[in-house]
Amino acid sequence: xxxxxxxxxxxxLVISGIFGFVGSYGLVKLPEPMTRLHAPTKAATLGVGSVxxxxxxxxxxxxxxxxxxxxxxxxxxxxxxPVTGLMIAKANIxxxxxxxxLPPTGAGTGxxxxxxxxxxxxxxxxxxxxxxxx
Amino acid sequence: MIEYALLFAFGCYxxxxxxxxxxxxxxxxxxxxxxALDTMAINMIALLTLFGIRQGSAMYxxxxxxxxxxxxxxxxxxxxxxxxxxxxx
Numbered sequence: 001x002x003x004x005x006x007x008x009x010x011x012x013l014v015i016s017g018i019f020g021f022v023g024s025y026g027l028v029k030l031p032e033p034m035t036r037l038h039a040p041t042k043a044a045t046l047g048v049g050s051v052x053x054x055x056x057x058x059x060x061x062x063x064x065x066x067x068x069x070x071x072x073x074x075x076x077x078x079x080x081x082p083v084t085g086l087m088i089a090k091a092n093i094x095x096x097x098x099x100x101x102l103p104p105t106g107a108g109t110g111x112x113x114x115x116x117x118x119x120x121x122x123x124x125x126x127x128x129x130x131x132x133x134x
Numbered sequence: 135m136i137e138y139a140l141l142f143a144f145g146c147y148x149x150x151x152x153x154x155x156x157x158x159x160x161x162x163x164x165x166x167x168x169x170a171l172d173t174m175a176i177n178m179i180a181l182l183t184l185f186g187i188r189q190g191s192a193m194y195x196x197x198x199x200x201x202x203x204x205x206x207x208x209x210x211x212x213x214x215x216x217x218x219x220x221x222x223x
Contacts (some may be wrong), residue, residue: 006135013139013176013184017146020180024150027157027173033165040173043150043180050145051180055187058136071193073179073202080206087213092165093219113217 010056019047033092037085044081049074058059140188145182168212175205 019042026039052070060066093102093113102111122131154177157170179198186194211221 010135010139012165013136013143016180017139017143020143020150021146024153024177027170028153036166037169040169040176043173044176048176048180048183051183055183057219058187059192063190065192067195069192069199070183073183073198074203075194076206077176077179078197080202081176082212084206084209085195087210087217088165088169088172091168091213091216092163093167095163095183 002061005057009054009058012050012057016054017048017049019043019050025045034089034095037089037092041081043086044077048077136187140184143184144181147177147184150177151181164216168209168216171212172205173223175201175209177222179205 023040023043026042027036030036030039052074056067056070078132090113093111097114099110099114105111143156151174154170154174158167158174161167161170179201182201184196186192186198214221
């Protein structure tokens with residue numbers, strides 16, 4: 001059983017190392033800012049995730065105490081990684097794109113980074129108010 | 135066996151940190167630098183956890199959690215500053 005857990009931890013560590021390396025290599029290699037945004041998220045989820053799972057298994061099996069800190073860190077990273085991705089993508093749009101270059105949103109309003117919020121007058125709110133008053 | 139896997143992972147994350155440092159210094163735009171700094175924080179989280187496994191002590195988790203929080207807040211602050219020219223309006 002010791003050997004099984006040793007192989008499991010080793011495999012997780014190697015997977016995590018490969019993903020961390022590939023994520024940062026993609027950050028250098030990929031051609032455009034928006035595609036460069038894609039690579040480090042792999043390092044953030046799979047790389048750090050498998051390191052933390054490996055640490056959890058290691059401490060539970062070889063050191064004899066179960067620790068829940070790793071799950072907390074994983075949860076925190078999984079919650080915050082999309083937020084940072086969104087903020088960096090918005091900063092990218094704001095810096096490098098104009099309103100005409102962006103593809104259509106298909107929602108009747110423009111991109112939220114560059115356009116104003118849609119007016120309340122356009123969504124039929126007035127007619128609804130009229131019917132409720134009748 | 136775990137020792138060798140740890141060494142491999144240390145090497146991978148070390149080279150990844152060097153790539154990130156290169157991207158911070160030589161970047162086509164400011165968002166790329168922010169992204170590289172964010173990735174640096176994430177790689178440091180992984181490195182600290184690996185170091186904790188190597189030392190066999192659970193003391194490094196608090197440092198890891200702190201690193202995760204400060205990295206997130208600093209990235210959001212940078213991106214917000216680029217978007218609005220101001221962090222807290």
